[in-house]
Structure formats: structure tokens, C-alpha cells
Amino acid sequence: MVPLYRFAQFDAFDSCMHGISRKLEESHCGFSQALHTGEPAEVIVKNRTRLETYFNHEGATQFVLAEQTHSDHVTCITEVLTRGWEKMEDAVADTDALVCNIPGVMIGVLTADCVPVLLFDPVEKVVAAVHAGWRGTQKRIVAKTVKRMQEEYGSLPSNIIAGIGPAIGGCCYEVGEEVASHFLTYGKSAVMPNAEKFMLDLPQINKFQLMEAGLQKEHISLSGICTACENTDYFSYRKENGCSGRFLSMIGVR
Ligand SMILES: [Zn+2]
Numbered sequence: 001m002v003p004l005y006r007f008a009q010f011d012a013f014d015s016c017m018h019g020i021s022r023k024l025e026e027s028h029c030g031f032s033q034a035l036h037t038g039e040p041a042e043v044i045v046k047n048r049t050r051l052e053t054y055f056n057h058e059g060a061t062q063f064v065l066a067e068q069t070h071s072d073h074v075t076c077i078t079e080v081l082t083r084g085w086e087k088m089e090d091a092v093a094d095t096d097a098l099v100c101n102i103p104g105v106m107i108g109v110l111t112a113d114c115v116p117v118l119l120f121d122p123v124e125k126v127v128a129a130v131h132a133g134w135r136g137t138q139k140r141i142v143a144k145t146v147k148r149m150q151e152e153y154g155s156l157p158s159n160i161i162a163g164i165g166p167a168i169g170g171c172c173y174e175v176g177e178e179v180a181s182h183f184l185t186y187g188k189s190a191v192m193p194n195a196e197k198f199m200l201d202l203p204q205i206n207k208f209q210l211m212e213a214g215l216q217k218e219h220i221s222l223s224g225i226c227t228a229c230e231n232t233d234y235f236s237y238r239k240e241n242g243c244s245g246r247f248l249s250m251i252g253v254r
Contacts, residue, residue, distance in 0.1 A: 005225070009221050017059055017251070018252070028046065030245045032245035035087070037244035039244055045085075055252075059104060059254045062105045066098055067088065067091045067092065069095075073097070075092050075095040077102065077105060080105060096136050097128060097129070097131070097148075101124070104252065106250045106252035107252060108250035108251070110246040110248055111247065112236060112237045112245060112246045113167060114133035116130070117129075117210075118165065118249055119160055119163075123155070123156065124149075124154055129249060137183075142206050143210070147213070157213055160219065161219045166225035166233075167223075168227050169228070171229060172199075172226055173199060174199055176197065235247055
């Protein structure tokens with residue numbers, strides 16, 4: 001049994017499968033799921049196989065990950081094909097948001113402080129997984145993903161349910177003015193001035209962007225978990241001075 005973080009609002013639907021892996025100190029590489037950060041590939045693939053077995057029971061058959069580049073590129077997955085799972089070479093190139101409506105196909109994003117956002121439209125049965133660091137958030141990648149779900153799958157934003165996963169919180173994410181300046185319009189609940197620095201709340205800003213995109217406030221769940229504060233359970237790039245570990249947030253339709 002793999003301990004996963006789950007959102008109750010996704011679990012309420014039989015047509016949705018999802019889960020967010022956690023750090024497990026006793027596992028190899030802390031149960032990291034990242035192939036691109038220099039850990040031995042065979043160890044990471046073994047860690048992924050444990051997750052795969054778990055998700056197989058949920059109904060997942062294929063697993064798709066992307067080569068994440070802090071872009072605002074959104075890719076719709078239209079083939080029943082595992083990609084980026086056993087090797088990086090066949091990952092979806094240069095993409096930070098995946099969208100899919102094929103039953104059995106799990107899509108996911110890797111993070112360690114950046115914001116993982118999972119989306120599910122229970123009416124059109126479409127899911128999305130989004131990687132939003134400060135660059136992706138500046139480029140409003142969650143809003144662009146919602147737009148693609150509208151255009152390609154007919155999703156109504158008011159039907160979409162969102163889960164904003166564990167990420168570095170406003171308690172710990174100190175940034176300089178050059179970063180903060182992009183987000184000042186979101187107000188003090190998102191960017192708190194702190195002497196010469198600013199405390200940036202990226203999960204909160206992503207929530208605001210989802211609401212601007214038409215999602216209902218009550219359809220958006222925040223995990224409330226700060227990766228730096230809860231570093232024993234989640235990888236934190238900041239807290240661990242540039243760690244190689246990443247945890248994986250996945251979602252799919254049955
Ligand atoms: Zn914190």
C-alpha cells in the first residue's frame with residue numbers, strides 16, 4: 001500500500017481516479033518519482049512501478065508524463081500510450097499541462113515546491129494535470145488549461161473541480177521584488193511584503209486564477225500543505241537546498 005494524498009472532492013466521483021505520491025524516507029531516493037534529476041533510473045522506475053500497481057487497481061492502464069519546462073504549453077493526450085514513464089526520451093516534449101479524456105490513461109506532473117493543480121470535469125469526463133511554478137503562474141497556465149478544456153472538450157468552467165496540491169506556501173516562499181512584482185495585483189493575501197522581501201502564496205494565486213477562469217470557489221480545494229513546513233512528507237527544493245526528489249500528482253478518468 002502506497003500512502004497517497006487524496007482530495008475528497010475527486011473521490012466523490014466513480015469516474016475519477018487520482019492521487020499524489022509522498023516522500024517515504026525508508027524507500028530508495030525517498031520514493032522520488034523523477035527521472036530527470038540524476039537519480040539511478042532503475043530505482044525511480046521501481047518507485048513508479050509501486051505507484052503503477054496501486055493505480056492499476058483503480059483502473060489505470062497507461063501513464064503519461066511530460067518534459068516540464070516552466071512553460072505555459074498545454075498538450076491534449078489523444079493516444080492510449082504510456083509516455084515518459086520508463087524513460088525520459090518518450091515524455092511529452094516541452095509541456096507543463098496535460099489534458100486527457102481517455103479512460104484508463106493517467107496523466108501527471110512532478111513537483112517539489114511548485115504548485116501541482118489537478119482538474120476534473122465530471123460532466124464531459126475530462127481531466128488535467130498542471131505544473132505551476134512562479135513562471136507558469138505568471139503565464140497563467142491554469143487559466144490556459146481551463147480554456148483548452150473548454151475549446152477541445154466542451155467543458156464548462158463552472159462544472160470543473162480543482163485540487164491544488166502540496167506546494168511551498170506563503171509562510172516559506174520568500175521572493176525578491178523582481179518575482180513579486182508580477183503578482184502584486186492579487187493583493188496582500190497573495191503577496192505579503194516582508195522587509196526588503198516578499199512572501200508569495202502561489203497556491204492562493206492559482207486559486208484566484210481558476211476563479212477568474214470561471215470555476216466556482218466551492219469547487220476549488222487547497223491541500224493547505226506547505227512542502228517546506230511538511231518536509232518529512234513532501235520534497236521541498238528550497239528547504240532541501242535543491243533536492244533531486246520530486247513527488248507525483250496524477251489524475252485520470254475511468
Ligand atoms: Zn511553510
